[in-house]
Amino acid sequence: MIETQSWLAEALLRLKEAFGPRLAYLGLQGSYRRGEATEASDIDLVVLLDTVELADLDVYRSIVHALPEGHKACGFISGTEEFFHWPRHELFPFKMDTKDCYGLLDDFLPPVSRKDVREGAGIGAAALLHLLTHSYLYAGAGDRPAILKGACKSAFFVMQVVHYLTSGVYCTSKKELLSRLEGPEKEIIVAGLDFPAWLAAHTEQEAFGMLRDWCRRVMIQISA
Secondary structure, three states, rough: OHHHHHHHHHHHHHHHHHHHHHEEEEEEEHHHHHHOOOOOOOOEEEEEEOOOOOHHHHHHHHHHHHHHOOOHEEEEEHHHHHOOOOHHHHHHHHOOOOOOOOOOOOHHHHOOOOOOOOOOOHHHHHHHHHHHHHHHHOOOOOOOOHHHHHHHHHHHHHHHHHHHHHHHOOOOOOOHHHHOOOOOHHHHHHHHHHHHHHHHOHHHHHHHHHHHHHHHHHHHHHHH
């Protein structure tokens, strides 16, 4: 695992050397931002430049790959103009899961309404329901555990937004969200924390059923 602050400081130094004043923003997302990283975790960066051409992507890739454990670097890079025009239903969770490291993300965001937030939750639940249904019907037996593990992770991201809409509180970590949930929602988070262990005590059918039922409830709740 990386030491987050020193790694980010080195990344920022190299990005400034390469892009100079074109570098508008650097942020951190994902498990390192939430304090939940493991040895296998990706390093999710958010980088905004004035514009991003293919040549800039080549430079950026060389920078992150040269950093310690740079093969784990992933995340989001964009020009500031297209970022301002990004679909707004995606921007609320994006903002809430981003830690500012250089610049302020708010300076580059358009206004995001509660309607946008609700739409994002509904779209996320619908996409996950489609994935689960398609996978249950057509995925091979060997692929299903990984698909279900990923579905629990996706459900967590949607659940963060749904909980915010119903409570006014945005929980930035699984631990925090888990403490505020009960019933099927809590069980989904528990499953996602150690899916192999959870699956050892349950069936794949139970997992598919639990997740699909939750997605349907969210879609109905959001559209009400």
